Amino acid sequence: MKIGILTGGGDCPGMNAFIRSVARSAWNLVPDVDVWGIHDGWRGLIERSYQHLAPAHTAGISKLGGTILGTLRVPELKNNADLRAVVMHNFIEDGFEALFVCGGNGSLRASHDLDLMLRDAGRPRPILFTSASIDNDVANVHGTALGFYSAIHRSVEMMEWIRDTASAHRRVYIIGSMGRNSAYLPFYAGIASGAEFVIRPDERVDFDAIVDMIESRDRDTRIIVSEAYPKSLEEIRAILEHALEHRNSRHEIRTVDMGYFQRGGEASVTDVLRADWLGYQMVRSMIAGEGSAFFGAFNVGTPPNRVSLAEALDPSANYDDIPREIIDMALAMR
Ligand code: F6P
8 A cells, every 4th residue: 555645835843753653653554555755745746756765764853843855835736727637647646545744724725625636536545634834723723733832932942042132232122923824823932932012913002002011121022023913023113113212211122033943943742742643543544444534633642633624624613713811811921
């Protein structure tokens, strides 16, 4: 039996642990299995670029950031039926009998499309998907995305480094965070690092309150800004500087973006363990013949949430914004 593993969308820590878990579980649980890694996400299936995996390829990779298979975004897949047909054609022709995918919303859609086309063609194959994204914005009512906790970890490290300079110079730092349209990464990074303020994407910001807060502090002030907030870091800086000037108050302000650094570095233990658990459960599901599905998990050891790919794709039913209790907790801890 020949199976494929594909990592899609933006890379994140936890992808390599997922590859290792699927490959090793398959080698140990599926007789005569051949495990193949698909190169560069969905591009690999378009260009038939694969590699045969052997146990040595998966040794010691769990904590490595990025993905040993590579990943590229292929946004054309969404609107190009011919390209999707190429994916399906190559998948069948090259003898794949199951596909294990981790990635973001684009990869979830591509998995769903491939599953549909295979079924329409009378050649159903299990397409098994789990989310991997620092944004935690993929069907997150069913589980936390792989990579999310690692990215918080990385952000907290950076926030501590910035604190040193902010404190030494008595400065205000306005700090950009990735997260696409979601507030999860900036907000959780803010809680975990004790940031003084986090601006969420859709927040109606009370800049006067921020200026009050800056004036009430003696040393460091770190304000995290979500990627999707419509004002740039420099625009926010200009607003705050203007307001402070108006009050005859002097505080140095600097801007810095955590950006791509949040995506790199080693996987957190939480992400490694959840990738192990999900990969193993997905292989078991394939063995049981349960068909294509989205798999999500919040914790290791509790049964993963298994829903259809079509259900997982519906953002209105599958994306939850930050729970109110978490926001209340952050406010209570200020
Ligand atoms: O989805 C992960 C992410 O890092 C987002 O936070 C960000 O908006 C986007 O990817 C950046 O994408 P790219 O790597 O294509 O520039």
